[in-house]
Amino acid sequence: MVAPxxxxxxxxxxxxxxxxxxxxxxxxxxxxxxxxxxxxxxxxGAFTGARVAATDVAAxxxxxxxxxxxxxxxxxxxxxxxxxxxxxVSGLEREVAEARVxxxxxxxxxxxxxxLKALLSLTEQDTKPVTIARLxxxxxxxxxxxxxxxxxxxxxxMKGMSVRSPLGLVGxxxxxxxxxxxxxxxxxxxxxxxxxxxxxGVQGYAIGRGxxxxxxxxxxxxxxxxxxxxxxxxxxxxxxFRPGEAIGVVVALTPDGAIAMPLSDPGMTExxxxxxxxxxxxxxxxxxxxxxx
Amino acid sequence: MxxxxxxxxxxxxxxxGKPRINRAPSPTLAFSVPWLSVMLGSLSPLSxxxxxxxxxxxxxxxxLLAWQQQRPGxxxxxxxxxxxxxxxxxxxxxxxxxxxxxxxxxxxxxLLEARLPWRGVALNWLVASGVVTVYLLLAALIxxxxxxxxxxxxxxxxxAISILAYPVAAWFVGLLDRFRLIPIRNL
Numbered sequence: 030m031v032a033p034x035x036x037x038x039x040x041x042x043x044x045x046x047x048x049x050x051x052x053x054x055x056x057x058x059x060x061x062x063x064x065x066x067x068x069x070x071x072x073x074g075a076f077t078g079a080r081v082a083a084t085d086v087a088a089x090x091x092x093x094x095x096x097x098x099x100x101x102x103x104x105x106x107x108x109x110x111x112x113x114x115x116x117x118v119s120g121l122e123r124e125v126a127e128a129r130v131x132x133x134x135x136x137x138x139x140x141x142x143x144x145l146k147a148l149l150s151l152t153e154q155d156t157k158p159v160t161i162a163r164l165x166x167x168x169x170x171x172x173x174x175x176x177x178x179x180x181x182x183x184x185x186x187m188k189g190m191s192v193r194s195p196l197g198l199v200g201x202x203x204x205x206x207x208x209x210x211x212x213x214x215x216x217x218x219x220x221x222x223x224x225x226x227x228x229x230g231v232q233g234y235a236i237g238r239g240x241x242x243x244x245x246x247x248x249x250x251x252x253x254x255x256x257x258x259x260x261x262x263x264x265x266x267x268x269x270f271r272p273g274e275a276i277g278v279v280v281a282l283t284p285d286g287a288i289a290m291p292l293s294d295p296g297m298t299e300x301x302x303x304x305x306x307x308x309x310x311x312x313x314x315x316x317x318x319x320x321x322x
Numbered sequence: 323m324x325x326x327x328x329x330x331x332x333x334x335x336x337x338x339g340k341p342r343i344n345r346a347p348s349p350t351l352a353f354s355v356p357w358l359s360v361m362l363g364s365l366s367p368l369s370x371x372x373x374x375x376x377x378x379x380x381x382x383x384x385x386l387l388a389w390q391q392q393r394p395g396x397x398x399x400x401x402x403x404x405x406x407x408x409x410x411x412x413x414x415x416x417x418x419x420x421x422x423x424x425x426x427x428x429x430x431x432x433l434l435e436a437r438l439p440w441r442g443v444a445l446n447w448l449v450a451s452g453v454v455t456v457y458l459l460l461a462a463l464i465x466x467x468x469x470x471x472x473x474x475x476x477x478x479x480x481x482a483i484s485i486l487a488y489p490v491a492a493w494f495v496g497l498l499d500r501f502r503l504i505p506i507r508n509l
Contacts, residue, residue, distance in 0.1 A: 051399045055432075058403030058425035065410075065418025070467050076410075076417040083411035091368035166368035168414025169378040170480075172462045172472045175414045176372060216374055219469035239472035241374030296372040 081206035091165030158302035174217035194298035197275035227260040345505035355502035379484035388495040
């Protein structure tokens with residue numbers, strides 16, 4: 030079908046001007062877009078207000094969808110469960126056997142830990158979660174990895190707080206609205222989390238790769254000590270994240286570190302807890318980790 | 323024959339939407355449905371899926387492409403400015419990225435239409451596939467300006483899904499097009 034021509038709208042001078050000014054406005058849109066982009070890239074906080082307000086308004090849609098999500102995922106899990114049951118059960122039995130051994134080791138370690146802590150006169154401090162909320166969305170069309178949380182300043186959420194699921198760290202709060210907040214997921218390429226290997230404390234950084242995995246970089250370059258299956262936890266340096274929180278498991282090695290798969294899949298977690306930053310530092314003295322805004 | 327109890331309702335339903343001499347489409351509906359559908363597509367980050375990699379097609383852009391190819395001239399050339407601004411509020415891209423890229427898409431489609439006035443399903447799909455692929459690549463590059471580098475191969479599934487999603491978007495737009503032109507206004 031041939032499209033009706035609209036570039037030459039006939040002899041009407043008014044219609045001709047309409048087409049012309051439309052084109053001018055479209056070119057202006059191009060320019061405005063470029064200006065907005067340059068402003069954003071120059072100053073990261075430039076349009077957060079507008080973004081946060083829009084998310085606040087649209088949050089009810091996301092909340093409704095979040096409830097649907099937990100239902101549909103249950104449905105898919107049930108269907109796939111029928112197909113994987115046999116191998117799943119045998120895998121579980123093996124894991125339980127291993128876990129029993131590990132548990133006894135843990136008990137011994139805990140005991141030792143307590144004695145050492147008593148020696149150093151350290152007190153255990155338990156952080157209370159600020160709030161428990163649903164993740165109501167994520168930027169699933171962009172290479173940036175943000176999630177939207179269904180709680181905001183009204184629930185006590187503040188910038189820089191850490192967000193975790195029962196399986197481990199999810200990310201940290203970047204922008205806060207009254208009833209929603211934007212989370213920088215640990216898999217975003219702007220996120221850097223100080224980490225260590227769980228067993229011996231080799232220090233490093235976990236940087237998001239944007240595809241759901243993490244690049245673990247060694248703090249001190251040298252011989253690569255990582256091997257597949259190593260557990261990675263937060264080290265707590267910098268003070269943003271509590272030490273000892275699970276991050277992921279090494280799945281592949283790179284020349285200068287490793288690739289880790291995060292344990293907490295934000296798509297599969299229904300509720301997340303928001304916790305205050307581990308160490309409360311006065312604002313100007315906060316060491317700015319890469320990408321912190 | 324339906325029972326007399328339900329007959330009046332089925333009668334009205336059957337009548338509903340039929341072209342009649344004293345009925346016309348509602349101008350509000352006819353005008354607002356295209357704009358609202360594209361904006362609803364831009365809200366897809368608040369959708370059912372929380373993904374750990376870019377996976378969902380840019381629904382707003384796909385719907386805009388489908389409208390513009392099925393009903394050329396329905397959106398003015400400058401529609402990329404307001405619609406892109408709305409998309410930027412939710413997409414997570416650096417602010418202004420969609421304003422720039424959607425404006426470029428609208429101007430590009432306008433120029434293309436002048437060159438290739440003959441359109442068909444295959445050509446529409448081909449054009450949309452090309453536009454979406456280039457758009458996703460450029461959007462990823464723009465996002466890299468703000469954050470760290472991301473390997474570009476992670477876009478491959480999203481590009482494939484977006485190309486496959488275009489016919490669905492076009493079908494949906496066809497459905498909406500019929501809906502918005504239902505003659506419901508009594509003259």
